Amino acid sequence: MKITKIEVLYPSYKTSLKDWRPNLWQIITKIHTDKNKVIGYGTGGGGLASVNVINGHLSKIISKANIEKIEDISDLFNKMYIQSIPYGRGGIASMAISGIDLAIWDAFSKYYEIPIKNLLNNKSEKHISDINTYATGNDVKTYNELGFINYKLSVRSSNNFIEDKKKLTKKIKEIRKIFSNSNKIMLDSYMSWDIDYTIKMSEGLKDLDIFWFEDVSTPDEILNSSSILDKLNGIFLAGGEHDLNYENFSNMKKNNTYHFWQPDITWCGGISALLKIIKISNEGYPIILHRGGEPWGLPMIQSGLVKNLAEIHSPKDKKISMEKWDNNSILSFDEGKLRLNEYLGFGAEPKKGIFE
Secondary structure (H helix, E strand, C coil): CEEEEEEEECCCCCCCCCCCHHHHCCEEEEEEECCCCCEEEEEECCHHHHHHHHHHHHHHHHCCCECCCHHHHHHHHHHHHHHCCCCCCCHHHHHHHHHHHHHHHHHHHHHHCCCHHHHHCCCHHHCCCCEEEEEECCCHHHHHHHCCCCEEEECCCCCCHHHHHHHHHHHHHHHHHHCCCCCCEEEECCCCCCHHHHHHHHHHCCCCCCCEEECCCCHHHHHCCCCCHHHCCCCEEEECCCCCCCCHHHHHHHHCCCCEECCCCCCCCHHHHHHHHHHHHCCCCCECCCCCCCCCCHHHHHHCCCCCCEEEECCCCCCCCCCCEEECCEEEEECCEEEECCCCCCCEEECCCCCC
16 A cells, blocks of 8 residues: 555534634544545544644655555654654644554555454454443433443532532432433543542542542643552542653553553554553553544454443434544444444545545
């Protein structure tokens, strides 16, 4: 497979985006190959900044590249990573690389007619057929009606522990009472707790059967602190979505930072970076993909190389529809489980007109 051209754009989103997202949300990359009908698509973060990184630099690295085996994709990732070190090692550079890497995997799968799950793990007996899910967001009523039974709530702190604990206790008890089939409940504080607050909150909520706390503080704070995993009263700790440099996961392992690692495949460098993270873990830490229920995470979950639990952010229907993509990966969704179609690549293409 020869790469003949790369295109990238930042679409205009109608969905309400907050904080950093309006100008730095997901890009779409398009890889052309020497088979005219074989096109690869991928996504990454970083908005127009990533578009400039790709058009101004990274496209030159992959232009005219010949890819005959998956190791060649890894070699391209390494070249992009090394050459972006002066301005990268994470952040926008990693988000841009993700979009390219995923588009190359999509094209490679289609070009050689091999499903990505098979490229990742050719032992079909290890493949996952029913994918467990959880819904992220606070509209639990809608998620329950769709068939979800696991929920991750957004619980940013007000810096008033007593009030936060009171509200969380009430909310979680209400969910358990109203939605009697609810199973796992997780809490994502989006870096609004610190370590002491996390330990204190674990004591206050220990009787509510919470599965994990997520993203409790900044990556810098928690990566440079002693492990707190034995201080959380039986509640697991999850994180890693903001550690966009795969090398940070080596520090996580060394410091025993989290129970569950949560890299985002569209931010950390794509599949090629994720394979490095899996190797670093060496089965020591379960990997639960951040937003793993999107098309780019599903083949990795199917392969059996990461934990069978897919996050779906603010789902609106059972097809797991996406604003800018035609998502053809989903066959069915029932009782909290996804079944996927058989397809090449990621089973998703940009909606008609986006690249016209």
